[in-house]
Amino acid sequence: MSNFSDAVAFVNRFQKELPVNVEGLAGVLGLKIWESHQLPEGIAGKLKRDPRNGGPSGFSIIVRGPDPLVRKRFTVAHEIAHYLLHKTRFIGELVDDALYRSTLSSKLEAEANALAAEILMPEHWMGRFPSLDNAALAEKFQVSQEAIRIRVDSLTRRRALA
């Protein structure tokens, strides 16, 4: 699945409730999630071809243990996005630094961020709570307020294009 809209259609099937269960989505895809306290501060996480410890897909997602929960959720969503969109574009493992940059181009990283945002903050859920402010929305979606602000801005711009 290398097409962004196909990937969105796929993840939309697993977004029946909030907050979105990213661990469940990873499980459906056969990805095993691990935490690591050995990852340095400059690394957010990685997607690893891991026949020994990986899930049925043969891949593991390893997130940095000391990171806050919402950041770990975003890291998992980001690595799921890489798995869905870019798994044929790297050998061994794909390591994302603290700014979610890797050996892939920034265009592909932006694409993974966009799909991660779609996983955590589904478009079909975003407009359902007009009375909630960003803080309440952040708690509902289990993301940061800044992420909510960026998501709303991004969706507004993309809708203006359509």
Next chain:
Amino acid sequence: MRKILSLAALVFCIGFPIALWEGYRFLPKSVVGAVPAPSFAEGVTIVLAALAIVLACLALFVGGLAIWGYQSIKSEAAAAAERGVQKAVDGALKEEIAKKLNEASIKRAVAREANNAAQYLDLQYPSAFPAADPPLQVEDKAIATEYPEDKP
């Protein structure tokens, strides 16, 4: 062909009365003597009749010319109108096509810029999830178990 016919009709109209008159003049005396000489009134009548015939032929010729001229003017006017309309339509079409092309290129440029802006926003997500001192409402907890290869 039409011009030749018209010329022939004209020659006939003029030549016929002259030929009649000349034929009468060269008739043998015996024949002329047998016919009583026309009086002045008869002579005038004959000339006027011939003139009437000539004028009638001339009227027919002028009528033919008028019909031909009308048709020429009609077809020329139609062709001129067609050329004029074609020119006007071409101009309007060119203007409209240029406008559409311009609109399309503006739309493409706007879409490209908006897409770049959206991609720029996507690249901002990492900063929305800081690794330290998070201003978050959600309680931190483990999301998974420790990676076995990192365990001491």
